[in-house]
Amino acid sequence: MGVKWEDEVWFKIVEEEEKSQSESQTSDVIVYEIFGFEDETLPYSLTIIDTPGYGDTRGTEHDVIVSERLLDLFRSDDGVHEVHAVGLVMKASDNRLSDRLRYIFDSVISLFGKNLEKNIVALFTHSDGVTPENALEALEAAKIKCARIEDEPVCFLFNNQQEKERKKKDKVGLHNAWRVSEGGMSEFSEFLENIEPQKLMTTVEVLNERIRLTACIQNLQERIDFIELKQTEIRQTQEALKKHEEEMKNEMKNKYDKNKTESEDKSSLLENLEKEMNQLTAEKSQWLEESYQHVVRLEEIALNVFSLSTIVHFELLSEKMKEKGDTEKVQKLEEMRSRVDEGTRGALQYILHIPAVMKKARKTLWNKMKTHQTDM
16 A cells, blocks of 8 residues: 555554454454555555454354355345455464364355365465465465465465564564565565456355255254154054054953044054155155255365365265165265365364354354245
């Protein structure tokens, strides 16, 4: 924006609130538009989509809300329909991705279509200006999909310490930090100027497919629960029928008539229960098949099919496909599941440490999905 070291000022979009480091400073998806510099320091205006951090203390329920907000933004007529860059922020000093950071990156990348891969870049903070070899190796080890030059992740370096008081003994260090950020911003600006923006139509389809998959899984689980309930009722009714049949063989006339009537009532009840059972079983097969098809479609279009929520769904789908005896689809699911590496499993463990939050998040998501389905 043309700010120089000598100006001793900087641009600030929002006032920061005092919050713990594990909680994002942002409470919702916010779109900032910065314009008016096109004829001076930049050849373009800027639209910045600021998303709250995934995996903070608010739990996965908040992450679901972020995905919904982005979907609304990307598909609305006056929203955002193309993206030049997606920035993954990490410290230059990191030599591995923590389970939490891996979860964050997995969640972000899982939002987008395959066409966005060359637009995803790493933004390294706390940089001393030297190539962050350890951090780059950490990205490589985690197999994070992103833009690459000569088979190395595209990254930009920053070290923002504008707010620190410029004491005489610190000026050299602070000036170097400023120069690192100035250089990183200049390189990033050049990248934005030259990169081809990507349309978000495929990304919108990815987000919709994840919504539909979650809805199908919810319906599938409900049918499974109903079937188990009906199976219990049928078993109890069958036991009662058997008891009445034995009593009718050995009883007096008046008791025989009473047991016969009760037996006929039980038979009628059993017949109705079995009809319900057949209907529920058919619905179970329908939701199982639809869930599978959504997973297959995500594999075709999503930059990362394995969002952590999808991995949880895989367990249920594989189990129920095995029960159904559909070996071909079981093999397909197992082949897809085998691609999940140890890093992603670690990220999965991160969210499974808060099962109560997960359960609440799934319930909230399902309620919201019902509303979304009406306009799809």
